[in-house]
Amino acid sequence: MVELKKLRFGSELIKRGFAKMQKGGVIMDVVDAKQARIAENAGAVAVMALERVPADIRKEGGVARMADPLKVKEIMRSVSIPVMAKCRIGHFAEAQVLESLGVDMVDESEVLTPADPFRHVDKKKFRVPFVCGARNLGEALRRIHEGAAMIRTKGEAGTGNVVEAVRHQRTMVSEIENLKKMNEKKLKKIAREYMVPVSLVKEVKKMQRLPVVNFAAGGIATPADASLMMQLGSDGVFVGSGIFKSSNPEKRAKAIVDAVAHFNDPKIIGKVSSGLGEAMKGLEIEKLDKKLQERGV
Amino acid sequence: MRIGVLAVQGDVSEHLSIVEKTLKEMKIKGNAVPVKKDLDVDVLIIPGGESTTISKIMKKTGLFDEIKKLDIPVMGTCAGCVLMDRKHLGLMNMGVKRNAFGRQKESFEADIKIKWFRKDYHGVFIRAPIITHVYGECRTLARFENRIVMAQEDNKIALSFHPELTNDTRIHRYFLSLIKNRRDHTNCTKFRTIF
Numbered sequence: 131m132v133e134l135k136k137l138r139f140g141s142e143l144i145k146r147g148f149a150k151m152q153k154g155g156v157i158m159d160v161v162d163a164k165q166a167r168i169a170e171n172a173g174a175v176a177v178m179a180l181e182r183v184p185a186d187i188r189k190e191g192g193v194a195r196m197a198d199p200l201k202v203k204e205i206m207r208s209v210s211i212p213v214m215a216k217c218r219i220g221h222f223a224e225a226q227v228l229e230s231l232g233v234d235m236v237d238e239s240e241v242l243t244p245a246d247p248f249r250h251v252d253k254k255k256f257r258v259p260f261v262c263g264a265r266n267l268g269e270a271l272r273r274i275h276e277g278a279a280m281i282r283t284k285g286e287a288g289t290g291n292v293v294e295a296v297r298h299q300r301t302m303v304s305e306i307e308n309l310k311k312m313n314e315k316k317l318k319k320i321a322r323e324y325m326v327p328v329s330l331v332k333e334v335k336k337m338q339r340l341p342v343v344n345f346a347a348g349g350i351a352t353p354a355d356a357s358l359m360m361q362l363g364s365d366g367v368f369v370g371s372g373i374f375k376s377s378n379p380e381k382r383a384k385a386i387v388d389a390v391a392h393f394n395d396p397k398i399i400g401k402v403s404s405g406l407g408e409a410m411k412g413l414e415i416e417k418l419d420k421k422l423q424e425r426g427v
Numbered sequence: 428m429r430i431g432v433l434a435v436q437g438d439v440s441e442h443l444s445i446v447e448k449t450l451k452e453m454k455i456k457g458n459a460v461p462v463k464k465d466l467d468v469d470v471l472i473i474p475g476g477e478s479t480t481i482s483k484i485m486k487k488t489g490l491f492d493e494i495k496k497l498d499i500p501v502m503g504t505c506a507g508c509v510l511m512d513r514k515h516l517g518l519m520n521m522g523v524k525r526n527a528f529g530r531q532k533e534s535f536e537a538d539i540k541i542k543w544f545r546k547d548y549h550g551v552f553i554r555a556p557i558i559t560h561v562y563g564e565c566r567t568l569a570r571f572e573n574r575i576v577m578a579q580e581d582n583k584i585a586l587s588f589h590p591e592l593t594n595d596t597r598i599h600r601y602f603l604s605l606i607k608n609r610r611d612h613t614n615c616t617k618f619r620t621i622f
Binding site: 136137138139140141143144147148150151152153154155170173174175176210211212229232233234235257258259387388391392 | 434435436437438439440441463475476477479480483484487505506525526529530531532533534535536537538551553554589592
């Protein structure tokens with residue numbers, strides 16, 4: 131029989147392992163049970179339970195907070211795949227509530243209004259794993275050092291414009307590549323600059339990738355967008371407003387799942403992109419009043 | 428020797444790298460290959476991931492029906508275990524219950540005893556399923572708190588945890604020892620004693 135002292139919950143292995151099971155999958159934003167079921171039927175690996183999708187948060191303004199627990203629970207009851215939910219940057223009390231509700235992962239997200247101007251949530255204290263956004267290697271490593279089990283790009287949420295997610299992914303890849311040429315002294319310097327232990331930087335240099343799963347998020351609206359991000363090295367894709375702000379969410383959700391599964395097969399991307407109906411309208415980054423990605427560095 | 432890892436969704440690369448490590452340890456000439464549509468492999472591993480997603484995509488590509496007919500050794504971990512049960516691919520005479528321990532916060536690590544294995548194995552259980560019952564030729568290999576977490580039927584193995592998330596290659600070694608017609612088959616019995 132198993133000795134109880136050997137039983138461990140919420141370890142780094144368990145948290146990072148959970149994120150690894152999401153690889154090659156699509157995580158979809160949903161606001162109610164009906165949308166959650168559409169996402170599950172389309173083949174999503176998980177859903178993100180929200181009160182409003184980012185496009186609406188952007189439009190309506192005001193302070194965006196954690197979703198109503200009632201809503202989160204309703205969504206958790208309606209599907210068998212993992213359910214994630216967002217808390218504000220640094221708002222550990224919201225994270226505690228989400229953990230107690232039993233969500234499978236917490237997204238400490240810049241899409242909500244930040245709650246702490248100094249710090250992010252100390253994620254190592256939690257049993258539930260966290261995903262955090264990052265625009266570059268420094269941000270990613272700070273979040274991982276704080277205990278994030280998964281990283282995602284901080285593409286401009288709610289714009290349907292993939293350019294920022296691409297910028298972040300390309301930046302990350304080239305910064306990891308650059309580590310190859312660095313000697314001990316330079317690695318120490320860059321670790322100081324990133325404000326993380328040099329051992330973490332060395333680990334990334336050796337692995338030539340982040341030590342946790344790295345997803346694309348923000349502005350992904352079409353199957354080709356998803357394929358683009360996967361070909362740039364993302365492990366999977368978050369789709370926010372892109373699905374339920376389009377004219378045919380069911381069909382588009384399935385198409386994006388297929389696009390991620392077969393991301394390097396242009397024939398399949400072409401096939402699933404055909405006759406999808408109107409994509410979400412989309413916004414140009416230059417014309418935005420505020421950029422969400424600048425929150426929480 | 429081609430060791431296929433079903434590459435539809437899930438922790439494919441973790442299996443590929445532990446297979447490479449196992450091949451080296453067992454001194455078997457072979458490769459770990461991701462399987463998207465071509466099933467030209469000697470054995471198949473179905474990795475962890477979301478079983479609903481993996482089965483939906485496999486059904487669309489036709490892979491689902493092809494795998495059903497396979498008589499090569501197959502190993503399924505976590506989601507792979509779910510997919511091997513009688514309600515899905517029907518590769519083993521067993522029933523499986525998804526997320527049997529609860530949600531992610533109930534995920535855990537624990538040492539378990541496995542039949543044939545001399546020392547305990549460190550099991551990593553993530554939103555893990557359990558094997559509710561086995562029948563016919565299907566046999567239980569390991570239990571955790573009296574629930575079946577590993578079973579074998581002929582050359583098929585299903586487990587509800589993730590050996591690919593550890594560095595312990597014993598389960599992969601055990602699995603590869605099930606390959607019949609291997610030229611160095613005599614070695615298999617030797618390996619059997621060292622798990």
